[in-house]
Amino acid sequence: MKHKEKDPVCGMAISVQDDTLRSVWQETTYYFCASACKEKFDADPEQYAQPRECCGKHQHPGHRNHGECSH
Numbered sequence: 001m002k003h004k005e006k007d008p009v010c011g012m013a014i015s016v017q018d019d020t021l022r023s024v025w026q027e028t029t030y031y032f033c034a035s036a037c038k039e040k041f042d043a044d045p046e047q048y049a050q051p052r053e054c055c056g057k058h059q060h061p062g063h064r065n066h067g068e069c070s071h
């Protein structure tokens with residue numbers, strides 16, 4: 001099944017396929033358009049990973065995983 005993801009390094013929209021480059025960081029999978037982007041992410045994931053919307057209403061910059069938000 002294909003879905004759209006955003007490359008966190010360069011911001012490019014990606015159609016995710018079975019062979020799309022990816023890294024898992026803090027239980028979240030990030031997808032990349034090219035190995036250069038993946039290498040940048042792997043070297044410093046905190047710089048590139050986006051804060052996740054934990055409950056769909058607002059963002060907690062320090063919270064990147066489901067379950068960290070208590071509401």
Ligand SMILES: [Zn+2]
Nearest residue numbers: 007010033037
């Ligand atoms: Zn990229």
